[in-house]
Amino acid sequence: MPEAPKVAVSFAVNGEPRTVEAYPMARLLDILRRDLRLTGTKEGCGEGECGACSVLIDGELVNSCLVPVAQVEGCRITTIEGISGETLRAVQEAFVECGAAQCGICTPGMVLAAVTLIERHSAQPIEDDVRNGLAGNLCRCTGYMRIFEAVMQACEKSVGAGA
């Protein structure tokens, strides 16, 4: 069967409208990293198990290695590059303060998962909420404890004030 031809796909990335010419089944991960040069999103396992490639599609946390680019036509995508403005988010500050990163490959995905879980909790989450919220993001360096501390610390500072 001949390969499907390239198609134009339009979507918003971090608030900017973008159009790419791509094979419909190209991984969103590759489009972000190679075509759009947004290399903050990492490839870990490439099979949807590790969460390193996490991005937000219309506010939903997804593994971008499992998303064909054709699926994001008209969607709003947020990558780690778009998660902070001039200054780091509270959760990013907390990662720095707590030393919650070692090799750093899981960190962009962890931050996006943390932002998502904080936004979904109107009250201060307990550690189990944090553990479950980050359970789709694997980290082989830290043993997770400092990541929990960072997220809990960010929550204390930012519940009610946005993550």
Added chain:
Amino acid sequence: MVNSQMTNYIMPTSADLPRIRVFFEEVPYAHGPGGAKGIGELPIDGPAPAIVNAIENAIGVSIKRIPVTPEVLMEALESVHA
């Protein structure tokens, strides 16, 4: 390899791990400078000494620093054979 994917190479997620507290038990090491002994990332400690030892074994010149660039190697050889 039976577990070449993260799907079946099961590793602990954040939901699985017990709380871990880390303590440093200081026991001076007789063979280290000031009693020190390396911890963490141990696999990077061995290869460089092994490689410079292999170079010494091959050419008879002991080199005490890395990287062993061709220039470093040439200078070492010239200092011996000059």
